Amino acid sequence: MPFGPASANVILSGESAAFASSRSCGTADSKSKDLSVANYDSAEKGCWSAEARHVEDPVWVSRSRARTRCLHHYAKYIVSLFLRLLKFSLCHSLLSSGLFLHRLHQLPDSLPPDSALRFPMAKRTAAQPALALFPPNASIEELQKEAAHCKACDLWKNATQTVFGEGASAKPKVIFVGEQPGDQEDIEGKPFVGPAGKLLDSALVEAGIDRKKVYVTNAVKHFKWEPRGKRRIHKKPNAIEIAACRPWLDAEIAAIRPNVIVCLGATAAQSLLGRDFRVTLHRGEFLKSDLAPHVMATVHPSSILRAPDDATRHEEMKRFIADLKKVAHHV
Numbered sequence: 495m496p497f498g499p500a501s502a503n504v505i506l507s508g509e510s511a512a513f514a515s516s517r518s519c520g521t522a523d524s525k526s527k528d529l530s531v532a533n534y535d536s537a538e539k540g541c542w543s544a545e546a547r548h549v550e551d552p553v554w555v556s557r558s559r560a561r562t563r564c565l566h567h568y569a570k571y572i573v574s575l576f577l578r579l580l581k582f583s584l585c586h587s588l589l590s591s592g593l594f595l596h597r598l599h600q601l602p603d604s605l606p607p608d609s610a611l612r613f614p615m616a617k618r619t620a621a622q623p624a625l626a627l628f629p630p631n632a633s634i635e636e637l638q639k640e641a642a643h644c645k646a647c648d649l650w651k652n653a654t655q656t657v658f659g660e661g662a663s664a665k666p667k668v669i670f671v672g673e674q675p676g677d678q679e680d681i682e683g684k685p686f687v688g689p690a691g692k693l694l695d696s697a698l699v700e701a702g703i704d705r706k707k708v709y710v711t712n713a714v715k716h717f718k719w720e721p722r723g724k725r726r727i728h729k730k731p732n733a734i735e736i737a738a739c740r741p742w743l744d745a746e747i748a749a750i751r752p753n754v755i756v757c758l759g760a761t762a763a764q765s766l767l768g769r770d771f772r773v774t775l776h777r778g779e780f781l782k783s784d785l786a787p788h789v790m791a792t793v794h795p796s797s798i799l800r801a802p803d804d805a806t807r808h809e810e811m812k813r814f815i816a817d818l819k820k821v822a823h824h825v
């Protein structure tokens with residue numbers, strides 16, 4: 495029996511029928527209609543479920559046609575979902591390649607060839623011509639000249655200058671690697687000349703090591719800081735900055751070929767020995783590494799300066815000197 499608005503198209507099929515309302519459902523696309531199936535109540539003939547009765551301007555169709563339409567709409571919905579996903583992943587890859595290009599422009603003009611292989615950005619084609627320009631057996635002086643223009647990360651923007659390593663003019667046998675230059679090092683352009691440097695100097699003397707016979711450098715060559723009033727407060731370099739600077743450290747190691755590398759603190763140790771390395775667990779131990787015949791990590795001198803009281807500072811200084819004594823006979 496026909497049911498519904500006079501203008502609606504009604505087709506009954508047995509005891510049930512279906513309707514398609516003209517409401518927009520706003521799911522897959524704004525034009526799709528909300529398709530529902532309403533049951534014709536056989537007990538109360540001519541009475542349709544409340545849902546059917548409250549739909550404005552229904553278009554009545556047979557149940558099988560409604561099912562076909564439902565399937566059609568689901569298919570459209572799935573296709574549109576798939577297209578959205580495709581659009582999203584396209585945008586994402588375009589965006590990340592844009593960021594990548596942006597970072598390539600920040601690469602130093604030239605990078606040391608061996609170590610650059612560990613520098614993921616350096617493997618990309620745009621960096622290759624610059625790599626070819628770099629002298630393969632660069633001396634410390636040549637490296638220092640190149641590193642003065644380094645823009646491999648953003649730290650150069652707020653630093654006065656690149657603070658490269660320095661040391662014995664004759665081939666040093668031991669390299670000490672700190673974290674990054676501090677305020678005073680940034681101004682003077684030399685590593686370990688501030689308060690931490692003074693502490694390192696006196697520990698070296700106590701351990702019987704002549705600083706003039708060793709090479710001292712940092713894992714990161716630019717001072718990272720944040721302002722506090724008129725002061726520039728040291729800020730720890732992050733993993734990207736450490737990785738960006740690693741080629742210079744590798745190049746220094748390649749140029750010097752030291753017998754011993756001493757990592758001062760977690761940043762240097764994690765740069766050279768991996769992010770899982772813990773100074774607290776392995777301080778003072780000689781570790782297996784292909785960087786040098788002997789590699790050791792100990793605390794950073796500034797951690798001793800930060801000791802909470804004199805007694806702790808004294809104790810920490812003793813332990814630091816004991817670690818340094820282990821390398822004294824290699825110098």
Ligand code: URA
Nearest residue numbers: 672673674675685686
């Ligand atoms: N701290 C470092 O790690 N390096 C310096 O050169 C000075 C302070």
